[in-house]
Amino acid sequence: MRLMGDQNILLAFILSVIILLLVSQRSLTLAMFLAAFTLGIITIPNSLLPLLLGLLLDPSAIALALAVGLIPLIGEVMSETGQMDRLIGNMRIGRRAFLMLSPALIGMLTMPGGALLSAPIVDRAGGNLPRGEKAGINVWFRHILYLVYPISANFIIATEAANLELYRPIPYLAVLLLFSLLLGYIFLLRRCHGRIEYERRFSLKDLIQPLIILLLAPIMDASIRAFLNPQVKEAGTLIAVSSSLTLAIIIGRVKPFDLRKMTVKAKPWSFAAMMIGIIFFLEVFRSSGIPELMRDLPLSPSIIYCIAFALGFSTGRIITPAGIIFPVYISRFGSISPSRFALIYYGIFLGYVLTPVHPCVSLTIKMLKTEVKDYMRVMIPPVTAAALISLAALHFLS
Template identity: 50%
Template structure:
């Protein structure tokens, strides 16, 4: 029964604290779970397993750097240039512009793409624009190989991200179909722009965004890496450096981007997630929970 109490308290803490901080919630849950199921030496072993694993550290670095790319593109104006040069119909614009911006997760990201969508589709009803912005911004999360949720879950399951994507594609297609039927079907016309079309304004920021996943795939398929996350780190670093150089950002600009994006929060989530996972794996009693009868008093907890 003590094991069930510890497990239940850990889950409750995770659900409650994660409403304010997911990293803190997972760390607190890991501590409580360890106190009920592990000895001090086992608890230390779980921590060492996490922080001594280069693949986990690389993953935390990558997930922290991805929002910095979006922040650099925003600070340099490249993000706005990208959207301003998308000379397409309103339907694909309402789907594509938030989806592209959603490839670079950042705090308050939907608030960033909202004004860009607003300016590009001025005659579209406000409720349609708001709903489409949120819906399609998260559409590519299912299959984007550098999406934090996808790469973290693939790592936990010991799966290659690119082998998982084909199985998630039907869900993406269903997502797009539902978005079209309920949001875009009655939208028509083309996006209105006042300035002249600039091929560089479209292709340069798009190349920066796509450089990370393309290099990730190329490096992983071209070299025998001791840790697959090295390829991901290379792609993300090249994309970030390109955003800085092309956007002509100096140290003060990068510091402001870091203060706004708070990349450490994303990295801490990954570290806390794997601490919790390794504590769970080290808890031999937890691994046998399914075989233990659960009393009615425990189910109430």
């Protein structure tokens, strides 16, 4: 039996969102747990503890948390052993393609301060381009594969929040990826010409090995889901991520002592705890009575898109907005199609790459010795074009 009025339940949700937005700037894990407890204590006090205990004993939640925890460790191993440097050093392509691919591939390594790895590469390859444009290139292309790479915390958490199977939105997001590449070319790369001069001879092995590590996890995960169809699908994800990590360790010839140092630096337990916190918040949200209340609110998909963009811009994250906006959408409309998920996820992404609150943006600006106003001047045109066109597409689908 509900203990309080509908208005108070909505106020409890607003309070939990405020806590989530404020505390997430310091610790996303702490923010998720605090928001969940705040919402749960007010709306479902008698069910809160059993819900948390059930979550901690749920094989799907445990497997998903462990998989998310291991992902940044793969990036740390590949970075520390020089595997990404060898991959980028053996891409024999034109300057424009290099400026697209090199930050994008490094961006697949989930690790704090990763923008500092790709910014010097973009700086050298960009030649005489203005520093503001180099900053825009680094941030735009560094994050562009977030749209389609399924073995990442951002994507896993967003699809979990939207109650979608992991790979269903990818065909639609692939279209948005191509659209983003086109916008990046038009607004950021038109003035780039020529080829990159390499100091070392080409090595096919150094090109292929890191690519295999990066592609093994999503290919293996999709294969396990398609052919074995395990009862706990997240177990397949954990096996795939573990296999990719094992291969990175073997190829990098990582010694146990070095692996220990890399593990401490990557902090996989922090990412795993964050995943548990996010699932806990989602479960509390679904049990709180809020979904029933939101069905009558005057929220259109277009309004939700604008809120998603604003949350991406204000938080400088993808995970936090996804954990808020997709449950709200599902509460209002019952479910979300893969195409609409893709467009709203893209709205979060656009706010995320534009805002100076995003650590990669601030680190890139500092590394390339440019200013926020120069970065914004470069990024506002492609982000505005992308936002208007994707918002129009969402309105058309509605």
